[in-house]
Amino acid sequence: MKPHRGYKVVFLPEGRQTEIAGGVSLLKAxxxxxxxxxxxxxxxxxxxxxxxxxxxxxxxxxxxxxxIERRKLGSQLNDGVRLACQAIVQGDIRVTVPEDPLKAAVRRRLEEARRGHEDELW
Ligand code: FES
Structure with missing residues (x-):
């Protein structure tokens, strides 16, 4: 019998992926x-x-x-939100990891600065 290949877990937006056995949390993945x-x-x-x-x-x-997860997340569960430490993998899955708020702010600043610079060139 062929050994099970594990499940493919893809993390968006970066698209990093790994293969893991079932029964492992998304946090570990x-x-x-x-x-x-x-x-x-x-x-x-x-x-x-x-x-x-x-x-x-x-x-x-x-x-x-x-x-526990139901109590903590309530209606957010309806939007597909889960706690990575509690969600246990049982199949191939794609997960979006929210951007760190601080990192998001820096990225927006950089984009603005870049756009400003392009305007100057015109
Ligand atoms: S690591 Fe999941 S709630 Fe703290």
Missing amino acids: ARKAGVKIATRCDGKAGCLMCKVKIEDETAGGVKPPGD
Whole structure:
């Protein structure tokens, strides 16, 4: 029998990916893929910093949320939001990792500066 190849987990927007066995959390998969997800509670569903968004068409790639996750996320679950430390992989999946707010601000500044510079050239 061929060994199971593991599941493919893709992290957007960077598109980094890894293959992992089922039963592993998305947080662990992210670490394996070299994707940084900030945490303060070390994966205990306490800090809510590890929120990610599961792409609709791959929603079956993680196990349904348990009681703790339901309590913590409430209606956000309807938008595909999950806690990476609690969501357990059970199939191929695509996940969007929200951009760090600080990084997003820096990126916007850089884009503005670049655009300003292009305007000067014209
Ligand atoms: S790591 Fe803190 S809630 Fe997931």
